[in-house]
Amino acid sequence: MSPTESQAALVLFSGGQDSSVCLAWALERYGRVETVGFDYGQRHAIEMEARQTVRREIAARFPRWAERLGEDHVLDIRSFGAVAQSALTADRAIEMTERGLPSTFVPGRNLVFLIYAAALADRRGIDALVGGMCETDFSGYPDCRRDTLDAMQGALNLGMDRNFRVETPLMWLTKAQTWALSKSLGGEDLVRLIVEESHTCYQGERDELHPWGHGCGTCPACELREKGYAEWDAAGREALVR
Template structure:
């Protein structure tokens, strides 16, 4: 028996998610410390009675994102009493093997560039497959029924392990592999970055947006010296550009005259 993959629709309303869940279900959020995973943590806290978080240290170049994880957890717990009550333990796993398998711009100090296969060299083959497999193993041990991750194929770099069909197939394989129904929720799958900012605002208002702006980390280079209107980062890498463009589009939509 398999669980139910629950992607969110393309609109930005927090209430519009077509994923119907029971309040007593227990969830595990893959929390990297970035904008997307921070938003999915808020999404999960608004829906599940118990939410644990999981991060991975895989030798990433932007390891500073791991420092952001606890600030995000603490900040969200302070936003709403029900979120504080729902927030469970945090887990951090060492996954050194990814860097040992081969180099990428995510794990080594090399220039970010496109490869011959059409993917940027920030792609770490098998990363999300491994992360979700480890998450499923932890969920089995912790009696958690839902894995929540912030992958998207709307505003993304073309990574094949972020695609909806990959996640659907993985959900089936993981459920069979642990012999338990496991749901894999991807609330950002059909949202672009502007809609992700809008979702954060719908979930937690200006306070959540500000928490994510200041305390999540997106920049591939790990730069946190320069504060922009959309948060910290170099401002030039693909991740910074996506985040900046999405923030600008969301602000423009906020101030657009209504019909």
């Protein structure tokens, strides 16, 4: 048994591609894995349904992981979404703002998520907080940077007198490498699960299933997901990640 197999992890789980891969990553390493989702008034609220489907299918298709999959928690933080309005929470166009940031940027979202997750983890006796933040293929969100998360980890540990670890297994991976990681963790079955059941599209579109998954195909989240899938597929769907 590896050292982490005797420990527990809490995955910040939206039901999207990245957090689904992070859930599989944590289930491969930790003896108990719980998940937490956040209802912040997001327009693509369909992800709240997708996350339950992904959890259920992971348990059904991967018996070894099913034994490790613990409780799911859903936290209502819609008051935060109302304050930090963006194109994800209000009827606004998806575009670049005068600050040079996408209008989909929800100010401080990951910081708020981590505060709530850490408070929950404290009560659950969990030290590892796992998130799908990525600095390689991302939309320019400053709260996805590892420097930001290192600072947040320090603040949480100082403020709560704990030894939390904010783990970001996708931080330095491209989207193509994230697809490769999913295959290395669970084979083509996990890839199919993520394609068919996870949800990333900002528009909440699930009418059409593309080779890379459901989505409008034009929002930034869909474009990143499609581009990464195409690159991975063109490379021969290799399972290895650098």
